[in-house]
Amino acid sequence: MGANTRSPAVVLGLCSFTHDSAAALLADGELVGFVEEERLSQRKHTKDYPRQAIDWLLSEAGLTAHDVDTVAYNFQPLRYLAEVPAAARLALATGTRDRALHRASGFAKVAYRTQKRLQDLGRRFPNARVRPVQHHRAHQLAAFASSGWSESAVLVVDSLGERQTTTIARGLDANRPTTRTLEAINDPASxxxxxxxxxxxxxxxxxxxxxxxxxxxxxxxxxxxxxxxxxxxxxxxxxxxxxxxxxxxxxxxxxxxxxxxxxxxxxxxxxxxxxxxxxxxxxxxxxxxxxxxxxxxxxxxxxxxxxxxxxxxxxxxxxxxxxxxxxxxxxxxxxxxxVPPAPGDAGTAIGAAIAAHCDSGNSKGIAGVTRSCYLGPTYPDPALDLSPWPGLTQKILGTETAEFLADQLAHGVIVGLFQGAVEAGPRALGNRSILASPLEPGVVERLNATVKFREPFRPFAPMVVAERAKEFFTLGQEAPFMSMASPVTEATRQRIPAIVHANGTARLQTVTEWQNPFMHEVLTAFGRITGTPVLINTSLNVKGKPICGTPDMALDCLANSGLDALLLEGRWITK
Missing domain, CATH: 3.30.420.40 (ATPase, nucleotide binding domain)
Known part of the structure; x- marks a missing residue:
């Protein structure tokens, strides 16, 4: 997009250099996309500069680095410095005296490093203003804007954001969101x-x-x-x-x-x-x-x-x-x-971008954030070369893909699913998932031991069509992003105990036709076949690896785990 035609308000929000690097792009308030760098780089929780995420976002918008007006970063360096004199109080107590000087110097060094990072970002985007955003404000705006509500309380609890560890705020108008912090707790209470x-x-x-x-x-x-x-x-x-x-x-x-x-x-x-x-x-x-x-x-x-x-x-x-x-x-x-789909630090890339957009005086509201979770890259028609994975074969499915997948699951097949846009946040929500029937004997043991390679006590989350959730779960509200543990009904204990953890709960995902039409169709078909519209849904990865963001990552997961098959954009791939 040329200099004379580009959008007058392009804001790049970044989480980088700490952990869970991610990027989000707003063009005149419209969310172009959001993706965590690990989904593209294959390095879980990476702190690297999110180069691949940024390249994808700019390509999606038809922009270059020179077209970015504002880079919004998810920390403010000067706020770290406030802890330097505050750390002196630790010297007054015997139990903390030995840490006072080290704590003060540590916060000062982080402030300096954060300032250097802002300067580095300025060099990468020569026409942009680099704007640091207070960390908890970025969390607050990401959560509240995603809710779509006109007003709510906003509670942020994390390890550390500059000095803050816990804030209580009030959010107003998710279309043009503002949050006002009413109370805050500072480190070392974390x-x-x-x-x-x-x-x-x-x-x-x-x-x-x-x-x-x-x-x-x-x-x-x-x-x-x-x-x-x-x-x-x-x-x-x-x-x-x-x-x-x-x-x-x-x-x-x-x-x-x-x-x-x-x-x-x-x-x-x-x-x-x-x-x-x-x-x-x-x-x-x-x-x-x-x-x-x-x-x-x-x-x-x-x-x-x-x-x-x-x-x-x-x-x-x-x-x-x-x-x-x-x-x-x-x-x-x-x-x-x-709870938004990306409540952790990665999601502050969205919140920082929203803060910069709203503070700029731009009259346009925020769009594309409310209840959105499928925000990353898509691969609608990948040209698959299976030669790096000997033994994998593929066939193209027809229009009855959802019915076919439901039937395979009903017969005990464990399937990786790769469709549509990459999910935001730590949970697979039906686009980068491993699916299995909760009715299959020994399914939890098999998933942990041969597919995910993780501890045998780890539970697996269920997904259910939203309109029938009350038959199986007693949460009493929708849970679209698999972020809430719900008690279960007696029918669930009797019919699908595989999805009930030892504490009597299940980390639930309710699926509507609006949110994910394909998964809603699969669940409905599975319910028609088995009488139970509930599937096990876990992320498409193995322990220690990030969720598969690209087709190659998904094919690696199939080839190197106990998955039976992979459904990748209408292609049924088996080994």
Whole structure:
């Protein structure tokens, strides 16, 4: 697009250089697309500059780097500097004195690095203004704009955004969204930090495998360490406080322990990844999860009190804890709860772009964000060369593709599905999924052992046509993005126990014909064949790999896992 015809308001939103790199593009307020770099680079949680994501977005819009007016980045460097003098207070207490100087220097160094990153972005986009956006504001706007609501409370809970770890805001007008932060909690009070520290202590990767700990929690007894976590993470009238005698203040340098000797002595030694699980590990996970749920419900009640709203949007990394979200819904604090498809840091690329667009004075509202999750690249007619994967064969299906797929699933075939645009966020939502019948004996064991190559206690999420969800789940609201754990009905326990986790819940996805016509057709056909319009839906990947964003990644997944077949844009590929 030439210089005389390009859009007068092209905003590129970025999450980069930290983790979960991603990019979003707004052209006059219209969302061109959004994609996480890992879906294209095959590097899970990559912090690299999202080159491939940006190249795709600019190509979609017919633009070049010279056409970008604003680059919106999801952190503000100066806000880190505010922690430098604040860290001095740690020197006044014996238990934290040794960390005060290191903490101050760490925040100062991150501020400097963030400023250098802004300068680097300016060189990459020579005609653009580079605009840093406060991290929690980016989370707030991404969540609220996606809801489509005219007004709601917005609760963001994560590990760290500059200094903030938890914010309560009120959102207004999702068409031209604004959020006003009413209360904030600063580090070192961080629920995400605590959860990550215990995840690492239990032998899994912090920032990646917290979901594994959440699943393990259902197998333990929270009572064993309940009093410990009640002391370590104490609720206050306006939020919570983390006891430094268990979890010392964060230092943004390597080599500093995230928990104290007292915590280790009162619980267990650190588990190595190859060590067998013991009851103490299960009980520690259970107590951590239980306390997280209690604090999240407490924060939700506080959000309702200070905003007066009957609706809640959730954002931040802790919002991916679907069991906690389910507990908030069960507490009946709000009439409806919403979690966007990408509540973690990747989604702040969208929020940062929205902030820059709205702050620019552009009169146009935001479009293409509300309830949208299929925002990445498509490959509608891929020219497949199967020679790199000897043994794979393909055939082209006709117009009855959904009926064919439903029949295969009903006969016990485990199928990878690659169709349409790449999903936003950490969940596969029917475009990059592995599908299986929950009626098949031993399906969970087979999926974990031979397809996903992951721990045997990990559950699998169900997807159901929205109009029949009440027959199987008691959540009481739609769950389009698989972000909420729902209790199940007795019919579910009897007919499809494979999708019920040990805690009696299932991470539900409700599918409407509007949201995903093909998956709705497949579920309807499967229900017609079996009487149960419910399928197991897990992401198209194996443990340690990102969700497959490209056809080649999907073919690798088929060739190197226990998948029976792959349905790739109307092509039935088997081995």
């Amino acid at each position: 629920l995400g930090y605590v959860y990550g520290a215990v995840t690492e202590h239990l032998g899994w990767r912090r920032g990646d495998e917290e979901g594994t700990v959440m699943a393990l929690a259902a197998l333990g007894d929270p009572a064993r360490f309940h009093s410990l976590f009640a002391r370590a993470v104490r609720t206050t009238q306006t939020g919570f406080f983390v006891d430094p005698s268990y979890f010392p203040p964060r230092v943004l340098h390597g080599g500093f322990a995230r928990m104290t000797r007292r915590f280790v002595d009162d619980t267990c030694p650190r588990r190595q990844p190859d060590e067998p699980l013991q009851d103490v590990h299960r009980d520690l996970a259970a107590a951590l999860q239980a306390r997280t749920e209690e604090v999240m419900v407490h924060l939700a009640r506080r959000a309702q009190l200070v905003t007066g709203s009957r609706r809640l949007c959730l954002g931040g990394g802790v919002a991916t804890n679907c069991v906690s979200v389910g507990r908030i819904i069960e507490a009946d604090v709000f009439d409806e709860v919403f």
